[in-house]
Amino acid sequence: MTNKPQYMPPVELGEVMRGLVLGVVEESKNPNFQTGHMVSGLLGWQDYALISTQNIRSFTKLLNPLPASLTTFLHPLSFISCTAYFRLLDIGKPQAGETVVVSAASGAVGSLVGQIAKIKGCRVVGITSSDEKCQWLREELGFDAAINYKTADLIPALAKSCPNGIDIYFENVGGKIIDAVLTQVNLSARIPSCRLISAYHAK
Numbered sequence: 001m002t003n004k005p006q007y008m009p010p011v012e013l014g015e016v017m018r019g020l021v022l023g024v025v026e027e028s029k030n031p032n033f034q035t036g037h038m039v040s041g042l043l044g045w046q047d048y049a050l051i052s053t054q055n056i057r058s059f060t061k062l063l064n065p066l067p068a069s070l071t072t073f074l075h076p077l078s079f080i081s082c083t084a085y086f087r088l089l090d091i092g093k094p095q096a097g098e099t100v101v102v103s104a105a106s107g108a109v110g111s112l113v114g115q116i117a118k119i120k121g122c123r124v125v126g127i128t129s130s131d132e133k134c135q136w137l138r139e140e141l142g143f144d145a146a147i148n149y150k151t152a153d154l155i156p157a158l159a160k161s162c163p164n165g166i167d168i169y170f171e172n173v174g175g176k177i178i179d180a181v182l183t184q185v186n187l188s189a190r191i192p193s194c195r196l197i198s199a200y201h202a203k
């Protein structure tokens with residue numbers, strides 16, 4: 001929504017808000033997308049959309065019948081989950097008993113990373129911006145610990161939450177958080193870098 005340079009063009013004033021959406025094809029002249037097909041793609045927050053052939057490639061036709069509930073395709077089975085799943089498993093290579101720290105842990109990617117790491121048998125520590133989000137990570141998502149980076153002294157807080165050091169740091173943020181994490185990583189630690197959201201608007 002900001003007009004600062006970033007990885008997607010800004011949403012202009014008055015434009016439909018952009019977002020990953022699910023939809024049902026109501027009418028189509030494309031043989032690959034027929035009436036009744038469920039699709040997902042980067043459309044907008046609107047009831048109806050007209051898709052031209054130029055941007056049809058950014059749409060995915062969902063399986064019929066759906067292997068999971070429709071809303072599952074907005075998060076755990078979306079491109080967001082591919083980011084979390086492949087970066088954690090292919091680059092992080094988590095092993096049972098290892099300690100995984102994830103920043104922006106309550107966000108779309110981070111919340112999945114933590115849950116996948118728990119399935120892999122890791123100790124999972126999330127870093128986020130409020131006590132309420134920390135509570136959600138621990139109590140709803142099953143993280144072992146959560147740190148509020150706005151109020152905690154990060155280095156001692158990480159040392160306390162990661163008594164065996166950090167084996168994987170899933171990096172979403174950059175800045176002061178990675179500076180603190182680097183003081184606690186073990187030898188042969190892996191750091192899948194997703195992006196550095198704290199620096200998106202840096203000059």
Ligand SMILES: NC(=O)c1ccc[n+]([C@@H]2O[C@H](COP(=O)([O-])OP(=O)(O)OC[C@H]3O[C@@H](n4cnc5c(N)ncnc54)[C@H](OP(=O)(O)O)[C@@H]3O)[C@@H](O)[C@H]2O)c1
Nearest residue numbers: 079080083104107108109128129172173194195196197198
């Ligand atoms: N979604 C995708 O498929 C995808 C794909 C490739 C890369 N990425 C990258 O992955 C990262 C997370 O994406 P996401 O989709 O999970 O985002 P998201 O759901 O929008 O969450 C982003 C979170 O980042 C935290 N944050 C923002 N500014 C911060 C700052 N200055 N310092 C510390 N934390 C900050 C905020 O959480 P707190 O409340 O904890 O501060 C915010 O809720 C981003 O860098 C994004 O560009 C995402």
